[in-house]
Amino acid sequence: MLRVKPRARVVLHDAKAADTHGWHKRGAEDALEHNKKRLEQLQYTLYAEGVESLLVVLQAMDTAGKDSTIRNVMTAFNPQGCTVHAFKVPNDAERQYDYLWRAHLRVPPRGSIAVFNRSYYEDVLVVRVEKLVGATIWKRRYRHINEFERLLTDCNTRIVKICLHISKDEQKERLEARLEDPAKHWKWDAADLEKRKQWRDYMQAYEAMLARCSTAHAPWYVVPSDRKWFRNFAVSQILVHELESLSPQLPASSVDPEHYRIF
Ligand code: ADP
Numbered sequence: 001m002l003r004v005k006p007r008a009r010v011v012l013h014d015a016k017a018a019d020t021h022g023w024h025k026r027g028a029e030d031a032l033e034h035n036k037k038r039l040e041q042l043q044y045t046l047y048a049e050g051v052e053s054l055l056v057v058l059q060a061m062d063t064a065g066k067d068s069t070i071r072n073v074m075t076a077f078n079p080q081g082c083t084v085h086a087f088k089v090p091n092d093a094e095r096q097y098d099y100l101w102r103a104h105l106r107v108p109p110r111g112s113i114a115v116f117n118r119s120y121y122e123d124v125l126v127v128r129v130e131k132l133v134g135a136t137i138w139k140r141r142y143r144h145i146n147e148f149e150r151l152l153t154d155c156n157t158r159i160v161k162i163c164l165h166i167s168k169d170e171q172k173e174r175l176e177a178r179l180e181d182p183a184k185h186w187k188w189d190a191a192d193l194e195k196r197k198q199w200r201d202y203m204q205a206y207e208a209m210l211a212r213c214s215t216a217h218a219p220w221y222v223v224p225s226d227r228k229w230f231r232n233f234a235v236s237q238i239l240v241h242e243l244e245s246l247s248p249q250l251p252a253s254s255v256d257p258e259h260y261r262i263f
Contacts, residue, residue, distance in 0.1 A: 002221045002234060004214035010222065012203045014167035018226040021234075028233035035236035036076035042243040043113060047081040049248045050111035052156045056239070057119045059209075060164035061202060062192040063174035064225045066117050069164065072232045073239070074115055083108070086117040099123045099141070100148050107152060120145060121161075124209050129201045142212040149218040159218035160242045162235060163206065164225040168199050 001021065004010055020028075046052065056074075058066045070084055085106045094102045100120050108114035124145070128138045149159050166174075175192065178184040195202065214220035221238050225231040 002223055002238065004210050004220040004222060006215050007211060008214065010207050010210040012165055012206055012222070014169065016222075017165045017167040017170060017224050019224040020227055020230045021224075023230060023233065025227075025229045028229050032073070032229075032233045032236050035233070035240050036073070038240050039073075039076035039236065039243065040078070042240070042248065043077045043081055045248040045250055046113070046243065046246070047078070047111045048250050050251075052158060052246050052248065053108035053110055054113045054243065054246070055108055055152065055157050055159045056113065056115045057121065057159065057161040058115065058117055058164065059119065059121050059125070059161070059206075060225070061166060061171060061199075062189075062195060063171050063178075064164035064166040065228060065231055066164060068228065069162075069232060069235050070115060070117060073235045076236070077113055081111060082113040082115065084115040084117060087119055087122060100144065104148070107157060110156060120148070121209055121213075125202065125205045126195075128205045128208075129195075129198055142209075145213055146215055146218075149213075149215065153217040158242060158246055160238060161214075161218060161220045162238065163210065163220055163222050164231060165222050166225045168196070170226040171196065 023031075046054065058069065060066050074082065074084065083106070087102070090099070090102065103116070103120045106114060106116070124138055124141050127133055128135075152159060175196075178188055210220050210222065221234075223231055223234045223238070
């Protein structure tokens with residue numbers, strides 16, 4: 001339902017950000033807990049099998065809740081088999097390579113899960129809106145990205161891309177809450193206000209990304225995120241669905257318990 005069909009035209013209306021698809025808070029919270037247990041089992045089997053891996057890409061406007069989704073949902077995973085990487089403005093070393101290099105370094109090995117908190121999609125989002133490179137350069141990146149994701153998929157990495165969609169009004173409330181709470185001041189970044197001024201340009205860049213890069217092999221999901229409880233539940237549901245469709249299996253046992261005695 002939240003999955004973007006290949007080449008579908010997506011319009012990120014503010015109204016859609018508050019959609020809860022008929023769910024109520026209590027039911028969604030219970031379902032989240034149930035899904036987290038299932039995710040734990042699925043990761044265990046994925047790890048034991050050691051054949052496929054899962055890459056979860058999170059993108060969103062500021063305050064939509066990338067960090068808190070990781071804290072509330074991805075904590076279902078055993079840290080032994082899961083990494084999280086937050087992509088920032090490329091540093092000097094990273095700038096010496098192509099823009100996909102730093103992401104490729106961090107893709108999950110077999111049996112593991114990697115979560116990208118922001119990703120190479122920044123190279124068609126902030127880079128496009130802030131005009132950090134010319135249009136001819138960012139326009140060809142959609143193709144690079146689709147091909148990069150095809151390569152990863154062909155090599156046993158399942159890619160799940162999740163765009164947390166909040167409305168401009170909800171962002172205002174969350175920014176105000178940050179200002180009012182000294183414990184949240186460390187998160188305050190005046191640059192977020194500049195991005196907010198370019199809201200429409202960012203929405204256009206997101207819409208282009210969704211239309212161009214939601215493919216059969218690496219789909220985008222748009223998760224309404226004005227309600228935090230719905231966001232967490234929906235992300236957990238997507239992850240359960242994607243991991244179940246990988247259908248990981250425990251390796252066949254070659255151990256005969258009768259053969260051993262433990263003293
Ligand atoms: P976050 O907002 O994700 O919690 P930060 O406040 O450290 O974390 O922001 C990271 C910043 O890095 C964001 O503004 C993001 O747009 C920027 N960024 C990430 N990747 C790139 C990139 N490839 N080029 C330019 N800026 C980038």
